Amino acid sequence: MLLEEMLNELGAVVAAQASTVPEAIALATRGGFDIAVLDLNLGGEKVFPVAQALKATGLPFVFASGYGASEVPAEFAGCPVVAKPYDIERLASALTNSLSASAK
Template sequence: MADNLRILLVEDDVLIGMMLADMFDALGLPEPAQAASREEALAIIANEPLGGALVDINLGDEKGWPVADALAERGIPFAFTSGGGDILPPAHAHRRLVAKPFRISDIEAALAEFAT
């Protein structure tokens, strides 16, 4: 993760998004870019340089797979987030999955992987 590039948070639950942004602040990281839907996330990915992303698998009635595919196509590192019960598709089976409820140590570990 380049120091000057923001992380994208793709999370449809406003309160969880706010909690994640607070965790970034507590870790001394820049404010993340945030998207609450697949469409918002794809627009940010297309228009903003990113250092990585945390992608919620379940975005309302949609899945986050197109967001993951767009990130992978651009070589942007990312991890999935989920409340549980989700199976990653084969193309992304090697990605980290961070389970809710989030612990700051899990978020920090996921972000640290973006730098490698």
């Protein structure tokens, strides 16, 4: 909820939320949004299959994690990670960087 509040504060519109990896993969393949914020742990599962689906469609994403960047596999090493506790400035920077990188 805190993350959603921060996104709203930054002027973002939350298009959808998923509580399971299969649900998130379905949303990722459907698209209809500009960027995704992925918690590393979604319903007790690692979210990396969702990141792979987003990467395949070319949609940018940011990881949100209580674990830190050390839990992100090498294939996603360049993806921004926002660590908990969330900070709105770091979130804004990560979103901007991810959107900028995908525009290139």
